[in-house]
Amino acid sequence: MNKKNESNTLTTAFGKAVDDDQNSLTAGERGPVIMQDVHLLEKLAHFERERVPERVVHAKGAGAGGYFEVTADVTKYTKAKFLSEVGKRTEVFARFSTVGGERGSADAARDPRGFAIKFYTEDGNYDMTGNNTPVFFIRDPLKFPDFIHTQKRNPATNCKDANMFWDFLSLTPESIHQVTILFSDRGTPATYRNMNGYSSHTYKWYNGNGDYYWVKYHFKTDQGIENLDRHQAEKMSGSDPDHATRDLYEAIENGHYPSWTLQMQIMTPEQAENYNFDIFDVTKVWPHEDCPPIEIGKLVLNRNPENYFAEVEQAAFSPGNLVPGITISQDKMLQARVFSYHDAHIHRLGTNYHLIPVNRAKNAPENSYQRDGFMRVDGNGGSGPNYWPNSFNGPEPDINAADPLYKVSGYAARTPYNHPNDDFVQAGNLYRNVMTEQDREHLVDNIVSHLSNALQRIQLRQTAIFYKADPDYGKRVAKGLGLDEDEVKKLAEMTAKERENATQQ
Template structure:
């Protein structure tokens, strides 16, 4: 059947010849008046937006979230208001440290970012496949990520920087233990759990507040890759996880997760044995059992990777009524940093893009900026307060207050036990899992050039569990640190 679509320029004019540029005669030179050629080349030069500083490479999918248990006594969030309610959503999975062209099967945490298109605005839950993180204060985040990137002199990955930073930041030990365990390389994006990681606040219709942690449990079961298998796949198919997710959905094998939460009464934060806002620690499920909330199903692949996956923007600060921030210091920094990254990377009007645009009406007084491709508010009133029936605030949607005290100063968390939970995790592992953990750590630490860095890190392992540290030291051929 004849194709009746006319090729046009970006401004809609028909193109007469898309195979030959306009030249002075058969040999040229090319004429600058060939505006179609200039537009094609100029647009091509700008087809890549700056890649994400972290989580650069990823995969995405559309789906829905369905409430399966009544949690209305804990939160007034409308999309969680009743059993059976479905909310469309989009998810982006990713690695953390690598560039856009890096391998999917490296040892690295995986990003687990969910955008819920609720009737009260978009709610973003931007977490990882681990319940904890390497650091607990956002002021250390740029330094940490620098260690995961390339050496500015050699442009090579730098194990010296990685282990120097971790050995000088003992709060990282819990996450390091997870990273070098079997779960450090998931078999696929479908075969891993997801976590909000941070503590958040839920508020119910009566104004009562609770602290909450999110757990997405994969219905596919946990499956991981051995280091040797992952290395082989890296060399043969660096896009292995992206391909797996696409093919599963395309074949109708829709991945699903069950969402559970841990609920902590507000007052418990002052008496719990761990600071509940320290993202390097978990809450014991014996103390705060998992409570089911709903089920997430991914059933549609993106139509265009760039438009949806690459331009998708997530921020842990995108809340809806009934869900609020906690004093988690790492979360507090991310509330600013993520949206600011998108303003730089995609543009100040990134929330107007179809993949990010809320499904409900948006009414505000923001105007102008690059890539403003809606009506820009038309001729409506553009300031507030005003006398012209412009949108007004709704006091019932103020945040639920909680008391804060203390002097303004640069202060650390009051709890500094970074070893007990890492040791507990080590002791939960089977002998085979411990052997693989130690082998992975030893292989990663061998390239470190300075023994003092290795010994400092071994000291942390020893504090977590004597056997743990001893086996790492033996694997590196080093004596135990003095006074260990």
């Protein structure tokens, strides 16, 4: 690492000192994020422009078209028209991807998998931008650019760097749940067809009466879960780096249309208010015993793209593409993504990316006052007005399109998460109660293989976090790395800050 500058105070691009680089500015402890957080906006906007023209994340992917069919009545929960009746079908386009690698990277890399779906509804396009895991590494968007930097390449060597990777994670204990999933065999799914998809984030559904519910999406593969172990994934990366891309295309080409059953977890506001953790924390799952999933629909992919660039490479998904009946929650990561995804697409594809056929709202054409810009290839609004209000019969706002109101309160401040010990509970439960003995053996082997390339002080700090999730978990990793178990236990009993100080150079 480079030597520290004479002044070691973190600043914005224009030299203003930054008071907190871990917590976004929110209205009250639980959000929402507020727009006056210029540090967050500057950080995200710069991050999205670091790579041209490849996607900063999710660069390597495959896609296909198909349909979504409603199989259960959910009109009690949402007024979304595409969900309004059993048997109704909506055209979709889906894209699957690895997250950290470049376009030429291997499909079998250990990485989360993007799972994005664009629904071409009569109320406009609705995008569900999820992953194949139900949680994420961090809960605050201010950390996101830093996290992704550690998953990419060392700025000096231009190589993947285990020290960068584990240094950040070991200093960010909230990542332990996702790390445990990633380093299980679920981190290397056999194909895109053999993995689940999750919204990860909590969304709000609301009905015609204004009643609302908090929801999470679970797309369960009908092909069954299949994963590669570490050795199979490494072999596949060398022998056929495009295996998952090829598999999806050939399955559809041969008439073996992949499908997923959509299950929803639905929680009332009253349940959420008194729940034992923050339901908007994307590092957590909602236990199924508290909130059983209900089956509501089927996703089927039955059409390959005619041209990869036109459809897959130019497909642009955003969690801000919503329809009446569905809106976002106070989840800080989700709120930032509403800005970040759209902004990244404007940078990568241009201000009129919404006119590209794969992104166009096929069943609800644009009717706005946005004009001009690069690659405006339609009529550009013709002779109609380009401002509002006007008296020339231009499109008018519809008050009935408003989302339900909700109350916010509290101080505008950078508020840290109040219950850090919660970070270890679900990771420990996953290790003890969900994984088989073989799963645990593979998990530890996968971690040791990767973490062994990091400095010992980073190994100790990260292994202490595994220990906090479950002592057996930490002990096994410590043994695999040849670390002193007593030292690991001692570090696990420290606070995060004490642990950081104890393992500095």
